[in-house]
Amino acid sequence: MARTETLTALLPFxxxxxTLYGRPVRAWSLYVATGxxxxxxxxxxxxxxxxxxxxxxxxxxxxxxxxxxxxxxxxGHGSLGVARAETLKSRAGTKRRRRCPTCGTSQVxxxxxLAPQYRCTNGHTFExxxxxxxxxxxxxxEYGRSFRPFDRLTATQMERLCVAAAKQNAIRELNVDxxxxxxxxxxxxxxxx
Ligand SMILES: [Zn+2]
Numbered sequence: 001m002a003r004t005e006t007l008t009a010l011l012p013f014x015x016x017x018x019t020l021y022g023r024p025v026r027a028w029s030l031y032v033a034t035g036x037x038x039x040x041x042x043x044x045x046x047x048x049x050x051x052x053x054x055x056x057x058x059x060x061x062x063x064x065x066x067x068x069x070x071x072x073x074x075x076g077h078g079s080l081g082v083a084r085a086e087t088l089k090s091r092a093g094t095k096r097r098r099r100c101p102t103c104g105t106s107q108v109x110x111x112x113x114l115a116p117q118y119r120c121t122n123g124h125t126f127e128x129x130x131x132x133x134x135x136x137x138x139x140x141x142e143y144g145r146s147f148r149p150f151d152r153l154t155a156t157q158m159e160r161l162c163v164a165a166a167k168q169n170a171i172r173e174l175n176v177d178x179x180x181x182x183x184x185x186x187x188x189x190x191x192x193x
Pocket of ligand 1: 100101102103104105120121123124
């Protein structure tokens, strides 16, 4: 092993991640829809857990995630994998949205056993939402090279790592130091490069 590699291997875990590309690295929890949701405001995100994460400009924190950041993919049960954000692409696009015909919100729920079938977050109920293709910015975050499956953090443990209590958000910031310590405590000795 070359001398530089030996030194790198000896560095403490947390020292591997302070900066990348000359700026501080942040950590993010990314929610992957795995079915069973009643939320029908959009047709679902194009998520392929092990390779990339797709989102759009309606998602809180969509401008905050950057190449080099640490990512933990999660679903409703807990972590699914750990990766580094490798490439972030964005482009103009459209998104199919279903809105409340009364107030226009896309926060619309399908009710399984009640009529009318739909109810918006403001309490309006209706038979059918109004659907339209609306302009948006589409983001695609790629991390297939660095992705490692990792299912050892429960949803509760993930929650404790979050910077803010915003459970409804798909993209949530994680405390970097506590996240690194937690990954290490659960058997991940080195974060993906
Ligand atoms: Zn409404």
